[in-house]
Amino acid sequence: MKNLFANLNPSISQQMVNLADQVTYRRPSANRTFDQIFMHGGDMIQQTMLMHSFLSDKDVLFLGDGDGMSMMFGLFATQGLTSKPKSLTVLDFDERMVNNIDKFSKDFEFSVPVKASIYNVIDKVDPDLKQKFDFFYINPPYGSKNKGLSTIAWLHRCMELCKQESSGCLVIPYDENVLWTVEAMRNIQDFLIKSGFVIRDMVTGMHSYHLPEAPGLTSATLIVDRVENTSSEFEGHILPKEYVINLYGKEREIPKNISDDGTIYGYPNYDWIYGTKFW
Numbered sequence: 001m002k003n004l005f006a007n008l009n010p011s012i013s014q015q016m017v018n019l020a021d022q023v024t025y026r027r028p029s030a031n032r033t034f035d036q037i038f039m040h041g042g043d044m045i046q047q048t049m050l051m052h053s054f055l056s057d058k059d060v061l062f063l064g065d066g067d068g069m070s071m072m073f074g075l076f077a078t079q080g081l082t083s084k085p086k087s088l089t090v091l092d093f094d095e096r097m098v099n100n101i102d103k104f105s106k107d108f109e110f111s112v113p114v115k116a117s118i119y120n121v122i123d124k125v126d127p128d129l130k131q132k133f134d135f136f137y138i139n140p141p142y143g144s145k146n147k148g149l150s151t152i153a154w155l156h157r158c159m160e161l162c163k164q165e166s167s168g169c170l171v172i173p174y175d176e177n178v179l180w181t182v183e184a185m186r187n188i189q190d191f192l193i194k195s196g197f198v199i200r201d202m203v204t205g206m207h208s209y210h211l212p213e214a215p216g217l218t219s220a221t222l223i224v225d226r227v228e229n230t231s232s233e234f235e236g237h238i239l240p241k242e243y244v245i246n247l248y249g250k251e252r253e254i255p256k257n258i259s260d261d262g263t264i265y266g267y268p269n270y271d272w273i274y275g276t277k278f279w
Helices: 014-026 041-055 069-078 095-107 149-161 179-194
Strands: 059-063 087-092 114-118 133-138 162-173 197-207 219-226 257-259 267-269
Touching (some): 014 041, 041 133, 041 197, 059 069, 095 114, 095 257, 162 197
Parallel strands (some): 133 162
Antiparallel strands (some): 162 219, 197 219
16 A cells, blocks of 8 residues: 655655746636635645655546646656656636646646546536546645535535545645644544545645745645545535535635636636625
8 A cells, every 4th residue: 555654755856846837837826715825836846746656547536726736747747757647637616727727738748638627616516527536636725714614515526526446635734733724624534534534644734835824834635545435415416505605714705617718817707606695
């Protein structure tokens, strides 16, 4: 069995730095309104080297990918620096991210098949995608206002989208001195165990972010294995408002998607049930 700790502290070459610069330079601007808080390039290299062997020969799902980690894994594999996934699928509600990933993979002639599509975690899962993936990778909204429910919302959809015998990676904030991260982590781990997962590995203090109000906040990487095929209680349904109300921090209207209209943050489409002040 692979061990997460065996991949810690990899040697980083100038080639890796240059490739990461391509990813961070080309990713769209982060929209803080919807908790788009991007990881630093150096930490993305560390994460790629830490995780690539877990993705080897797997159909991998990225449920949201503002950081651009799908591009990192695809680019490094194409350059022969890491193991190669079987395929990379990205689902994101921001068309700017979807279009960027699609163009990036073509520009750099990825040797790994990549497909990026628009999807909002709040919405029902496309039946054609259910139980299709071997591995999920998520770095969801922080959930600082809802005790971890933001991450749990993401996990509900991963349960629908991934196979019975699947694994996953969660990248979530954790600092033993920051109470809300401890409470959220406890609730997330409790949900995982009750939903048929075991936590194989956890490494804390792994990554930092472009977050001016909390520059010292770091995230942990968790590797989980699905050992029991339980179903999400929201399978086939839109998420209820208790999961949505603080999904991106404070109460706000949530767009169904963000269109890539050429502006810096895109155009939010509020024409759906959660596009009004539902609270």
